[in-house]
Amino acid sequence: MKKTIITVVGKDSVGIIAKVCTYLADNKINILDISQTIVDGFFNMMMIADFNTAKKKFTEIAEELEKLGDGIGCVIRVQREEIFNKMHRI
Numbered sequence: 001m002k003k004t005i006i007t008v009v010g011k012d013s014v015g016i017i018a019k020v021c022t023y024l025a026d027n028k029i030n031i032l033d034i035s036q037t038i039v040d041g042f043f044n045m046m047m048i049a050d051f052n053t054a055k056k057k058f059t060e061i062a063e064e065l066e067k068l069g070d071g072i073g074c075v076i077r078v079q080r081e082e083i084f085n086k087m088h089r090i
Contacts, residue, residue, distance in 0.1 A: 002054075003032065003048055003080075004048070004049050004050075004051050004080055005046065005048060005078070006048075006049055006065065006077070007047075007075075007076070007079075008020055008043070008046075008074050008075070009074060009075050010043055010075060011041060011042060011073055012043040013043075016043055016072055017036065019068060019072055020045070020047075020065070023065065024049060028053045028054055028055050029049050029050065029053070029061070030049060031048075031049050032047075032049060032050055033047065033048040034046070034047045058080070065078055
C-alpha cells in the first residue's frame with residue numbers, strides 16, 4: 001500500500017473538506033484516516049490516503065492539490081509516508 005500524508009491548513013471556509021475529498025475520489029485515491037480541527041477560525045486537516053489505485057502520478061497529484069489549495073485559500077501538502085516518517089523521527 002502506498003500511504004501518503006496530506007495536510008490542509010488555512011482560514012476556515014465552507015467546502016474545504018468537500019473539495020479535497022471530491023478531488024481524491026475523482027482520482028481513485030482512498031482516504032484511510034482523517035482528522036480535522038478548527039482553532040480560532042483556522043482550519044487544519046491531516047489525512048492518510050492510499051495512492052495504490054491513483055489515476056495519475058504522485059507528482060501530478062501533489063501539484064494539482066497545491067493548486068486546489070491556492071484556489072480555496074489553503075496550503076495543501078502531500079508527502080509519501082516514508083518521507084513523512086523520516087522527517088518526524090526523534
